[in-house]
Amino acid sequence: MISxxxxxxxxxxxxxxxxxxxxxxxxLGRERVKVGIFYLEFSFEPRNxxxxxxxxxxxxxxxxKIGIGSLLISSVLFLIFLIKITLDTVFGPKVAQIAPVIPGxxxxxxxxxxxxxxxxxxxxxxxxxxxxxxxxxPIKKIAFFILFVLLGAFxxxxxxxxxxxxxxxxxxxxxxxxxxxxxTFFAVLLLAMILFPGFSIIPDTSHPSGVYVxxxxxxxxxYGVLPSGVVIRQIDGYRVRDFDTLVRALKNLKPGQxxxxxxxxxxxxxxxxxxxxxxxxxxxxxxxxxxxxxDPVLPIPTxxxxxxxxxxxxxxxxxxxxxxxxxxxxxxxxxxLVLQEILTMYLGDDEMARKLAWAVSxxxxxxxxxxxxxFFLS
Numbered sequence: 001m002i003s004x005x006x007x008x009x010x011x012x013x014x015x016x017x018x019x020x021x022x023x024x025x026x027x028l029g030r031e032r033v034k035v036g037i038f039y040l041e042f043s044f045e046p047r048n049x050x051x052x053x054x055x056x057x058x059x060x061x062x063x064x065k066i067g068i069g070s071l072l073i074s075s076v077l078f079l080i081f082l083i084k085i086t087l088d089t090v091f092g093p094k095v096a097q098i099a100p101v102i103p104g105x106x107x108x109x110x111x112x113x114x115x116x117x118x119x120x121x122x123x124x125x126x127x128x129x130x131x132x133x134x135x136x137x138p139i140k141k142i143a144f145f146i147l148f149v150l151l152g153a154f155x156x157x158x159x160x161x162x163x164x165x166x167x168x169x170x171x172x173x174x175x176x177x178x179x180x181x182x183x184t185f186f187a188v189l190l191l192a193m194i195l196f197p198g199f200s201i202i203p204d205t206s207h208p209s210g211v212y213v214x215x216x217x218x219x220x221x222x223y224g225v226l227p228s229g230v231v232i233r234q235i236d237g238y239r240v241r242d243f244d245t246l247v248r249a250l251k252n253l254k255p256g257q258x259x260x261x262x263x264x265x266x267x268x269x270x271x272x273x274x275x276x277x278x279x280x281x282x283x284x285x286x287x288x289x290x291x292x293x294x295d296p297v298l299p300i301p302t303x304x305x306x307x308x309x310x311x312x313x314x315x316x317x318x319x320x321x322x323x324x325x326x327x328x329x330x331x332x333x334x335x336x337l338v339l340q341e342i343l344t345m346y347l348g349d350d351e352m353a354r355k356l357a358w359a360v361s362x363x364x365x366x367x368x369x370x371x372x373x374x375f376f377l378s
Contacts, residue, residue, distance in 0.1 A: 009104070010149065014038055017146070040146045046129065046139035053129050053139070060127055060179065061134030064172030067179030068338070071171075074178065074327035075335045079364070082328065086367045089374060096375035098368075101318065102149045106375075112307055116314035118144075120181060120322050121153040127180030131173045132157040135165055167341050174337040181323035185316060192312040196294035199309070201316060208242045208292035209233065210264070212306050220285020221273035226261060228286075229303055231293050234262035242292045253282045264302065328368075330361040 021035035034041040046053065060067065085097045101117065103109045121144065129139050132155070140156040162170060192199045198207035210231040216222050232240050236259035238249035253259060255274040260267050272282040291310045293302075300308070329339040336357055343353035 034145075038148045041143050042145070043141045043143035046142055049126070049129075049142065053126065053133050056126055056130035056180075057134040060130040060176050061172075063179070064131060064134070064169070064176065067131075067175040068168070068171050070182055071175035071178050071327050071335060071338055074182075074323060075329050075338075078324040078327050079329060081324075082364065082367050082371070086370060089371070094374060094378055096371065096378045098371040099375055100372055101321070103151070105149060110310070112311040112314055116311055116318055117151050119315060120184070120318045121151065123180045123184045123319070124177035124322060124326070125153045125155045127176040127178075128155045128157070128173060130180075131176035132162070135169050135173065137161045137165070137173065167345050171338050171341050174334045174341070178323045178326050178334055181319045181326075185319040185323070188312055188315045188319070192309070192316070195298065196296055196305075196309060196312075198294050199312075206292065207294075209295040210293050211240055211243055211246050212289040212291070212293045212302065213263075213286045214289050215287040217285045217287065221283060222261075222268075222270050222285045225270050226263075226268050226286065227265070230263040230265050231302060232261060232263055232288075234260075236260055243288060243290060246288070250282050250284065255279070255282050257282065328364055329357075330364040330368075331357050336361055 017040050018035060021033055021040050025033035025035060032043055034043075089095065089097075099106050101107060103113055103117070107113050125142060129142060132139055138158045138161065140158060142153075142155050144151075144153045146152075157173070162173065165173070189201065198209065200206040210233040213226065213228050213230050213232060216226055216228045232246065234240055235246065235249045236253060236257075238245075238252060240246045240249055250272075253272060255272055258269060258271045261270050270284065273285060275281040275283040289306055291306055291313065293306060294309060296305050296308075326334040328335045330336045331340065339360065340353050340357040343356050344350050347353050347356075
């Protein structure tokens with residue numbers, strides 16, 4: 001549920017954003033900054049990113065057929081996944097399996113979250129720009145926007161020139177964003193596995209090194225004894241690798257019991273307290289990070305390592321999620337545009353292909369809406 005505090009912050013943010021947007025637009029021009037009710041858009045001249053786009057074009061362009069193939073495979077897989085989770089919730093327990101990325105609502109706002117959202121959007125749209133450039137299609141603008149609480153971006157190529165491209169090349173432009181998201185996904189995953197041994201996205205194969213203490217609660221059992229910013233590795237002989245193993249370790253202990261807390265900075269003796277909501281359960285009195293901690297291969301400060309692990313996790317999850325969403329055969333998403341091109345090639349009728357593509361899009365859109373609503377209502 002959305003809290004009253006969030007609504008107040010939301011209105012204050014948009015009040016400040018609206019005024020700031022109006023002021024900035026006077027200096028940069030209305031073509032560069034667009035301001036509306038709960039809408040703020042910043043656009044950039046593509047020539048400012050010419051070197052980046054040209055560099056990416058050398059990578060994305062020659063591989064455009066692989067990009068199309070990756071989109072088609074993803075389209076089938078993610079559509080099957082969407083149908084499965086929809087049927088599971090219709091005929092089974094109403095458990096949401098899709099979480100929309102809304103800072104401050106579905107995810108706590110943090111630097112790692114905002115950076116990862118910006119990166120995945122930039123990667124996706126620069127992929128489209130690079131493919132367009134490779135096929136000689138001019139880019140009119142590159143823009144980032146905020147709509148209500150949703151962050152987004154888009155590239156505006158010359159539509160008239162795109163229409164003159166061969167169908168396969170048009171599909172190459174449409175699929176380039178997804179291709180770049182997948183490429184970034186694998187690159188970040190590889191980097192995370194190298195930098196943090198034990199890191200894995202496959203269930204039951206990850207091997208965390210401990211639990212990071214974000215804060216020690218004032219007046220709690222650990223206050224003045226256990227410092228914040230440490231990594232707990234063991235509690236009274238019980239190995240701690242992640243949040244779940246820490247909880248299991250505490251279940252073996254009792255309130256009032258003195259225990260040895262082994263951390264990356266040494267061992268501390270703490271007398272356990274009682275949980276406020278359950279006097280029979282032990283209480284350590286610390287706020288723990290939900291992000292699993294992995295010892296880095298480089299001498300990185302613990303706090304920075306936690307931020308990097310969280311950033312890598314977001315980048316891996318969001319790149320895969322954005323690629324999957326855009327691969328769905330639903331207009332106006334990339335997968336829907338490719339579907340329309342394929343139908344046009346086989347039917348030889350643009351109008352009929354467009355109508356069929358929209359007919360396929362409708363039930364997919366309804367399933368997405370249903371799952372998103374289920375998340376907020378469950």
